Amino acid sequence: MGAIMSYDPKTFAFYAENAKQYAHRRTKPSETLSKFIATLPPxxxxxxxxxxxxxxxxxxxxxxxxxxxxxxxxxLAAEAERNFGAPVKVMRFDELDDEAAYDAIWANMCLLHAPWESLSDIIEKAHRALKPDGHLWASFKVGEGAGRDKLGRYYNLPTPEMLEQKFKASAPWQLFALKDGAGAEGADGESYQSIWCIAQK
Incomplete structure (x- = not known):
């Protein structure tokens, strides 16, 4: 049996080819970001x-x-550095190997591109990287199973039940909650509904 792919090559290529255009698509942070940072000490x-x-x-x-x-x-990292004004580490999700290093992890509309089979390992790595009582906030597009959009990008498109089962089976979170996110229109012109997974180590 071959190794599980931790990323989708076609999706990866799309963002490489459209990095500059994608980097300028949004002009303001997610509304949920203010709620996330409000839970954290300065x-x-x-x-x-x-x-x-x-x-x-x-x-x-x-x-x-x-x-x-x-x-x-x-x-995309090169474009992000220009906007961020500081270094951006080039790192795939599966390359996360820190232990008890972070108070919180923010993963907005990114883990939705991880192949579903690889998500358990990524969640486990995120859990390990958090300090005790640390929080992970991660958003996904809601669906009924993996597929591709009109631009060829892969999405894991889980149901809320699938997400809850995946998170709870992947790491020993002390708290886990699902919160409905905003509806929006994607780069492919299609409307979608998002959902947030909020987990505490």
Whole structure:
């Protein structure tokens, strides 16, 4: 049996080819970000997975937090550095190997591209990287199983029940909750509904 792929090559190529355009698509942070940072003591160390354009990393830093911004795609990481104004670590989700290093992890609309079979390992790594009582906030597009959009990008598209089962089976979280996210229109022009997974180590 072959190794489980930790990322989708076609999706990875899409973001490499469209990095500059994608980096300028959004002009303001997610509304949920303010709720996330409101739960954290000033100066908390936040790991951002899949920081994309670097917009939210900059917002967190400007609000007094220590931010480690990461992005798996080198082309997007270069764009993020320009927006963030600081180094962005090129790192795929499966390359996370820190232990008890972060007060919180922010993963907005990035883990939804991870192949479903690889998500358990990524969640376990995130749990390990958090300090005791640390929080992970991760958003997904809701669906009924994996598929691709009109641009060829892979999405794992879980149901809420699938997400809850996956998170609870992957790591010993002391608290786990699902929160409905905003509806929006994706880069492919299609509307979607998002959901947030909020877990505490």
């Amino acid at each position: 100066g908390s160390h936040i790991l951002e997975l899949g920081c994309g354009a670097g917009l939210e990393a900059r917002h967190m830093r400007d609000n007094g937090f220590e931010v480690t911004a990461t992005e798996g795609n080198p082309a």
